[in-house]
Amino acid sequence: MINGGGDKFPEFHFRKGEKYKNSPVVAYEILESGEIAHAILKRSSGVAEVDSYPLKWVQGLKFNKRPGCGVIESTADVTIDFR
DSSP states (O other): OTTTTTTTTOOOOOOOOOOOOSSOOEEEOOOTOOOEEEEEEOOOSOOOHHHHHHHHHHTOOOOOOOTOOOOOEEEEEEOOOOO
16 A cells, blocks of 8 residues: 555645546566666656655565566556545
8 A cells, every 4th residue: 555554545636627537557677686766657647646656656665686587677557545
């Protein structure tokens, strides 16, 4: 969970003219060290503040080390739950 599993969810503020259209998609690389590199927003939700959360979440991911395996390109389609 983006909120780290805590009880409080972020409140999103829509700017004038913004409308939620899609779930955001983040593209990134997983290095042999397990660290994330080159995380970019591949598809916008249509709301700038909503887009910032999955990007930060992906940048904070950490995977197990995989020496000799090379870089893995991946994407994350992030579902936003507006409770």
